[in-house]
Amino acid sequence: MRSHEYQLRTRDWAAVFAPTLLVALLILVAVRALHTTHHLPAPPPALDPETTLFHHQARAARQRDPATIVLVGDSTALMGVDARQLSDELPGQPSALNLSLIVGLDLPTYGGILHTFATTHPGQVHCAVLLVGPQKAALGGHSTDEIEAWREIDAAAAAGRDARAGGADWLGRAWLRDNLLAHLLNTPLRLNGAENFGFASELDRHLTEHRGSLVDFGTFALPRQRQRLPFTLAPGLEPESREFRALVPPGVRLCVGLTPGARSAGAPGDRERRDAVLRAWGEWLRAERLLTNLPATVPDAEFGASGHLNSRGRAHLTHELARELAPFGPSVGAASPPTP
Amino acid sequence: MLFNSTDFLVFFALFYAAYAVVRRHLAARNGLLLLASYVFYGWWDYRFTALLLTTSLMDFTFARAIDGPASAGRRRALVAASVTLNLTVLGLFKYLNFFQEGVAAVLAACGREPHWRPWAIILPVGVSFYTFQSISYVVDVYRRQMPACRNLPAFLAYVAFFPQLVAGPIERGRHLLPQFTRPLVITRAGLESGLWLILWGLFKKVAVADHLAPLVDLVFRPATTTGPAVILGTVAFALQIYGDFSGYTDVARGVAQCLGFELLLNFNLPYCATSLRDFWNRWHISLSTWIRDYLYFPLGGSRRGTGRTYLNLAVTMVLCGLWHGAAFNFVLWGAWHAVGLMANHYWRERWAARWRVPAGMGWLLTTGFVLYGWLLFRAQSLEQIIALTGALANWTPPTWWRPFTGNLLVLGLPLVAMQCWQWRTGRLDAPLTLGRWPRALLQGALLVVLIAYWTAEASPFIYFQF
Numbered sequence: 076m077r078s079h080e081y082q083l084r085t086r087d088w089a090a091v092f093a094p095t096l097l098v099a100l101l102i103l104v105a106v107r108a109l110h111t112t113h114h115l116p117a118p119p120p121a122l123d124p125e126t127t128l129f130h131h132q133a134r135a136a137r138q139r140d141p142a143t144i145v146l147v148g149d150s151t152a153l154m155g156v157d158a159r160q161l162s163d164e165l166p167g168q169p170s171a172l173n174l175s176l177i178v179g180l181d182l183p184t185y186g187g188i189l190h191t192f193a194t195t196h197p198g199q200v201h202c203a204v205l206l207v208g209p210q211k212a213a214l215g216g217h218s219t220d221e222i223e224a225w226r227e228i229d230a231a232a233a234a235g236r237d238a239r240a241g242g243a244d245w246l247g248r249a250w251l252r253d254n255l256l257a258h259l260l261n262t263p264l265r266l267n268g269a270e271n272f273g274f275a276s277e278l279d280r281h282l283t284e285h286r287g288s289l290v291d292f293g294t295f296a297l298p299r300q301r302q303r304l305p306f307t308l309a310p311g312l313e314p315e316s317r318e319f320r321a322l323v324p325p326g327v328r329l330c331v332g333l334t335p336g337a338r339s340a341g342a343p344g345d346r347e348r349r350d351a352v353l354r355a356w357g358e359w360l361r362a363e364r365l366l367t368n369l370p371a372t373v374p375d376a377e378f379g380a381s382g383h384l385n386s387r388g389r390a391h392l393t394h395e396l397a398r399e400l401a402p403f404g405p406s407v408g409a410a411s412p413p414t415p
Numbered sequence: 416m417l418f419n420s421t422d423f424l425v426f427f428a429l430f431y432a433a434y435a436v437v438r439r440h441l442a443a444r445n446g447l448l449l450l451a452s453y454v455f456y457g458w459w460d461y462r463f464t465a466l467l468l469t470t471s472l473m474d475f476t477f478a479r480a481i482d483g484p485a486s487a488g489r490r491r492a493l494v495a496a497s498v499t500l501n502l503t504v505l506g507l508f509k510y511l512n513f514f515q516e517g518v519a520a521v522l523a524a525c526g527r528e529p530h531w532r533p534w535a536i537i538l539p540v541g542v543s544f545y546t547f548q549s550i551s552y553v554v555d556v557y558r559r560q561m562p563a564c565r566n567l568p569a570f571l572a573y574v575a576f577f578p579q580l581v582a583g584p585i586e587r588g589r590h591l592l593p594q595f596t597r598p599l600v601i602t603r604a605g606l607e608s609g610l611w612l613i614l615w616g617l618f619k620k621v622a623v624a625d626h627l628a629p630l631v632d633l634v635f636r637p638a639t640t641t642g643p644a645v646i647l648g649t650v651a652f653a654l655q656i657y658g659d660f661s662g663y664t665d666v667a668r669g670v671a672q673c674l675g676f677e678l679l680l681n682f683n684l685p686y687c688a689t690s691l692r693d694f695w696n697r698w699h700i701s702l703s704t705w706i707r708d709y710l711y712f713p714l715g716g717s718r719r720g721t722g723r724t725y726l727n728l729a730v731t732m733v734l735c736g737l738w739h740g741a742a743f744n745f746v747l748w749g750a751w752h753a754v755g756l757m758a759n760h761y762w763r764e765r766w767a768a769r770w771r772v773p774a775g776m777g778w779l780l781t782t783g784f785v786l787y788g789w790l791l792f793r794a795q796s797l798e799q800i801i802a803l804t805g806a807l808a809n810w811t812p813p814t815w816w817r818p819f820t821g822n823l824l825v826l827g828l829p830l831v832a833m834q835c836w837q838w839r840t841g842r843l844d845a846p847l848t849l850g851r852w853p854r855a856l857l858q859g860a861l862l863v864v865l866i867a868y869w870t871a872e873a874s875p876f877i878y879f880q881f
Contacts, residue, residue, distance in 0.1 A: 076440075076441040076442075076598060077598045078441045078599070079601055079674075079675045080598060080599070080600050081438070081601045082602045087603040087606075091607050094855030095854075095855050095858040096862075099859040099863050102859060102860070103863065248866060248869075251863065251864075251866070252868065255867075256864070259825050261822055263629040274818040274822075
C-alpha cells in the first residue's frame with residue numbers, strides 16, 4: 076500500500092520556504108552591513124556581577140570625572156566604603172571615586188586602574204587610598220583567569236570598544252544577540268549578587284549612582300568553622316607592592332589600610348598585629364599614610380551575608396576613613412600630609 | 416533529543432529525506448517511523464527504549480486478547496491487568512522515590528531510622544505521556560470504541576511516534592492509530608501550517624520561555640521577597656510554562672503535519688478563559704479530556720449527586736496534580752484546582768441562572784486563581800509556598816522591578832499579541848491568513864530571533880520531567 080503522497084510541485088516547495096528564508100537572509104545581511112559600517116549599537120552591560128563590575132570600573136576609570144580621591148583595592152573596599160558619603164564627610168567635600176575590584180586580582184591590577192584614571196585626568200588626583208581585607212594581605216595570591224578576564228575588558232575599554240563586540244560567527248549571531256536584542260532584554264544576574272540587583276543593568280546603575288561603591292544587603296551569618304583573623308603579611312606581596320607603587324603617579328599621596336574583620340573572629344591584640352602588618356606593608360608600598368585609626372574589627376551586626384560590610388558597617392568604616400583623611404585638608408592631598 | 420537542539424535539526428533533515436524515499440510503501444514508512452522514534456527516544460538514554468518496547472508489546476497483546484471472543488469477566492480482568500501493569504511501571508519509576516522519602520519522613524517523625532538505602536531511580540522521559548496513551552488505547556478497545564490494532568509495527572510506531580512521544584499531546588488510539596494504517600497526503604497548506612507551527616513553537620520556547628526562566632528563578636528561590644516580586648515572578652512563570660509547553664506542542668503538531676499526520680489540539684487560548692472550567696477546556700486539553708474520560712466519568716462524574724460530584728472532582732484533580740510529579744506542591748496544585756472547580760460547579764448549579772458574571776470579571780477571577788495555582792506548581796517546597804504567600808502582604812517593590820517588568824513586557828508581548836489576534840479572528844491559525852510576503856516577514860523575523868538565541872546546549876522542556 077502507498078504510504079504517503081506529496082500533492083505539491085517544486086514551485087510549491089519554493090513558495091512555502093523561499094520567502095521566509097529570503098527575509099531572514101536580508102535581515103542577516105543588513106546586520107552584517109551595520110557591523111561593517113560601525114553602525115551597530117554597542118552591547119549593554121550584561122553577564123554576571125563580576126563582569127558587570129569589570130565593565131563598569133574599566134569605563135569609569137576613563138570617563139570624565141571630578142574625583143580627587145580614588146579608592147582602589149579588593150571587594151572589601153568596593154563594598155566597605157561609600158564614596159559619596161566619604162566626599163560628604165570630608166572638609167570641602169572633595170569628590171571621591173571608588174575603583175575597587177575583587178580579591179582575585181593582584182596589586183598591580185589595582186595600581187593599573189588608578190594609573191589609568193590618573194593619566195586620563197592629569198594632575199587631578201591628590202590622594203589614592205588602597206584598602207584590602209586582612210585575608211588578602213595575609214594570603215596574597217590571585218586568579219590568573221580573573222586577571223585575564225579583567226585585562227581583556229580593560230584593553231577593550233582602552234580601545235573604546237566593548238570586549239564582546241568583536242567576534243561573531245558567519246551568521247552574525249553575536250551581533251544580533253549582544254548588539255541588538257540585548258537592548259530589548261535586561262540580562263538577569265545569575266551568580267552572587269543576583270538577589271540584590273536582579274539585573275546587570277541595575278548593578279551597573281547602582282555602581283554609577285554610588286560612585287563605584289557597592290553594598291551587601293544581606294545579614295551576617297557566622298561561618299561554621301570560625302577562623303581567627305589572619306593579621307600577617309604574605310611575603311609574595313612585596314614585589315606586587317613595589318609594582319603597585321610604580322604605577323602611582325607622582326604627586327599622588329598614597330594612603331594604605333586594612334578593612335576590618337568580624338569581631339567574633341577577633342582576638343586580643345588584633346589592633347597591634349594589624350598595625351604591624353600595615354607598617355611592614357607601608358614600607359614596601361612607600362605609602363604616605365598608614366590608616367591605623369581604622370577599626371581592626373567591627374561588630375558582627377555590621378557584616379552582610381557575603382562576608383562584606385553591610386550598609387551600617389559601610390557607613391561606620393566610611394566615617395572612620397573620612398576622619399583619617401580629614402587632616403589632609405579641604406583639598407585632600409593638597410596640604411602637607413602627616414608622615415607614617 | 417530536544418526539538419530545540421541542533422541534533423534534532425540534523426536528525427529531522429535526514430529523516431525527512433528518508434521519509435520521501437519510502438513514500439510508496441506503508442510498511443516501510445511505519446518501519447522508518449518506528450526506527451526514528453526509537454533513535455529519538457534512545458538519544459536521551461538508550462536503556463529506556465527497552466521499557467518503551469516492553470510496555471508497548473504488553474498493551475498490544477492485552478488489547479488483542481480483550482478484542483477477542485473472551486467473556487465479559489475475562490475482558491474485565493484483562494483490562495484491569497493491563498491498567499495495573501501500566502500504572503505499576505509508572506509508579507515504580509515516578510513515585511517510588513516519593514514513597515520512600517515519605518516513609519522515611521514518617522519513621523523519622525517516630526524517632527526511627529529507615530533500615531534500607533533508598534533506590535535512586537531515574538525517571539524515563541515522557542513515561543507519563545506514553546503510559547497514559549497506552550492505557551487509553553487498551554480501555555478504548557475494552558469499551559469497543561475501536562478494534563485492537565493487528566499491525567504490530569504500526570502500533571509500536573503509534574506509541575513511540577517521535578513528535579509527541581515525550582510531552583504529548585496524549586493521543587487517543589482512535590484518532591492517531593488509523594493514520595498509521597492508511598496512506599497520508601502532504602499538501603502545500605499542510606506544509607505551510609507545519610512550518611508556521613514549528614517556527615512559532617520554537618520561538619515560544621527558545622526566545623520567550625528560556626528568557627523568562629531566569630526571571631522566574633529570581634523570585635522562586637530561598638530568599639526573602641515581597642508581594643510585587645511574587646506577583647511579577649508568578650506572571651512570568653505563567654507565561655514561561657505556557658511558552659514552553661505550548662511551544663513543544665506546536666512543534667510536535669508542526670512536525671507531524673510536515674509528515675502528513677494530524678495531532679490533537681492541546682492548547683486553545685488558555686489565558687482567555689473566563690471560568691476555571693473553561694480554563695481546563697483550553698489548557699493541556701489532551702490530559703484534561705483523558706482525565707475526564709478515563710477517571711472522572713468512570714467514577715460517576717456529576718451523575719451521582721452533589722456530594723459525589725465534588726468528591727470525584729477532588730479525586731481527579733488531585734490525581735491530575737500527582738500526574739505531574741511526585742511532590743507535595745503538585746498535589747496542592749491539583750487540590751487548589753479541585754477547590755476552584757467545586758466552587759465553579761456550585762456557582763453554575765446555584766447562582767449562574769440568577770446572576771450572570773460579566774466576562775471581564777470572570778476572566779479576572781479565573782486568571783487570578785490560575786496564577787496562584789502556578790505559584791503552588793512552581794514552588795519547590797511547602798516552606799517556600801508559605802514564604803511566598805506570606806510575602807504577598809508586603810507591598811515593598813523589589814529594587815529590580817523596572818527591568819523585570821520591562822523584560823516581562825518584551826517577552827510577554829508576542830504571546831499576548833498572538834492570543835489577541837487569534838481571539839479576534841476566531842482562528843488559531845490566524846497568521847496563515849496573511850498574504851505571502853507579510854507572512855514571510857513575520858516568519859523570517861522569527862527565524863532570525865531563533866538563529867540569534869539558538870545554543871549548543873538546548874534547555875529541556877519543562878514537561879519533559881513529567
